[in-house]
Amino acid sequence: MSAASEPRYAVADRAPWRLSELLLRWETILVGLLIVVFAVNIRLSPYFLDAYNLSDATFNFSETAILALGMALLIIVRDIDLSIAATIAVASLAMGEAAQAGAPTPLLIVIGLGVGIVCGAFNGLLVTRFALPSIVVTIGTMSLYRGIAQVVLGDQALTTYPASFQAIGQGYLWHGLFPISFGVFLALALGFAIVLHRTTIGRRIFAIGANPTAALFSGVNVDGIRFWLFVLSGLLAGLAAVLLTGRIGSTRPNIALGFELQAVTMVVFGGVAISGGAGTILGVVLAVFTLGYTTFGLSLINVPGIVISILNGALLIVSIAGPTLVKRLMGRKA
Numbered sequence: 001m002s003a004a005s006e007p008r009y010a011v012a013d014r015a016p017w018r019l020s021e022l023l024l025r026w027e028t029i030l031v032g033l034l035i036v037v038f039a040v041n042i043r044l045s046p047y048f049l050d051a052y053n054l055s056d057a058t059f060n061f062s063e064t065a066i067l068a069l070g071m072a073l074l075i076i077v078r079d080i081d082l083s084i085a086a087t088i089a090v091a092s093l094a095m096g097e098a099a100q101a102g103a104p105t106p107l108l109i110v111i112g113l114g115v116g117i118v119c120g121a122f123n124g125l126l127v128t129r130f131a132l133p134s135i136v137v138t139i140g141t142m143s144l145y146r147g148i149a150q151v152v153l154g155d156q157a158l159t160t161y162p163a164s165f166q167a168i169g170q171g172y173l174w175h176g177l178f179p180i181s182f183g184v185f186l187a188l189a190l191g192f193a194i195v196l197h198r199t200t201i202g203r204r205i206f207a208i209g210a211n212p213t214a215a216l217f218s219g220v221n222v223d224g225i226r227f228w229l230f231v232l233s234g235l236l237a238g239l240a241a242v243l244l245t246g247r248i249g250s251t252r253p254n255i256a257l258g259f260e261l262q263a264v265t266m267v268v269f270g271g272v273a274i275s276g277g278a279g280t281i282l283g284v285v286l287a288v289f290t291l292g293y294t295t296f297g298l299s300l301i302n303v304p305g306i307v308i309s310i311l312n313g314a315l316l317i318v319s320i321a322g323p324t325l326v327k328r329l330m331g332r333k334a
Contacts, residue, residue: 030286041177041297061292062181066264070233078276079134085259086145090285091115096158096251120234124227158251168248193281208279
């Protein structure tokens with residue numbers, strides 16, 4: 001083969017490979033699944049494709065989606081935070097007690113965010129300073145934080161919140177078609193995508209997930225970054241507490257129950273490797289929409305909530321086991 005002909009064949013061979021790689025990307029598959037979800041739901045319910053219904057549906061998953069952004073970064077670095085829903089409970093408790101004492105809306109927001117930061121920092125301290133497994137630590141703090149809310153509240157609810165505070169969780173933007181909580185999620189998702197995929201910090205996060213030891217010897221402050229990711233997760237839980245408490249207008253001991261598993265499902269279904277080191281924010285966002293509108297469509301046709309929970313659990317198992325099974329099958333064929 002002549003030297004002049006080599007580039008021509010190289011380019012010709014490369015083009016189909018790039019197209020197949022694009023089609024096989026998990027984000028592309030999620031786009032296809034999202035289209036299928038919309039098509040099936042439009043077929044099943046005449047009320048699905050309504051602008052106001054689609055807008056209101058985001059109320060049901062915006063707070064969980066915010067939690068999923070922080071969870072994604074933690075899973076990428078091989079950690080996890082299962083205490084985020086319980087952090088919401090204790091942050092909501094603090095805001096409820098402050099509201100009963102007459103605290104104004106700005107102070108309630110600061111309290112909610114502050115409690116979230118403290119809870120996240122406590123998790124991060126235990127994981128990084130004492131070298132404890134994050135799953136063990138956060139299971140423990142999940143029980144601790146939720147237990148505090150249950151002991152203080154019992155079977156009661158705190159409902160004395162200013163109207164301006166409730167407007168944060170219930171309010172809309174853009175002529176009533178854009179919930180504030182959904183707008184907060186989209187803004188955060190954009191910021192997370194830029195930081196994770198376009199900055200040095202993002203490259204360090206992926207390096208830690210790929211090989212923590214190699215990252216450490218390369219000069220990356222592994223424990224420092226992991227600690228601040230737990231603080232960030234707590235901060236997002238505090239923000240979710242503000243939005244959720246404002247939306248429902250009350251604090252109960254079972255608030256946000258199960259949100260941690262929903263967030264993990266969104267992250268893993270979005271293509272973030274449970275073993276760490278890989279994933280995209282775009283995938284997480286697409287998973288949020290796919291799962292959120294699947295649940296919304298099922299609720300429109302009166303599918304029981306327990307059935308939806310079973311489907312979400314099965315989906316989480318498939319999302320974790322699926323990539324491993326595919327790799328094994330590809331390995332056997334090779």
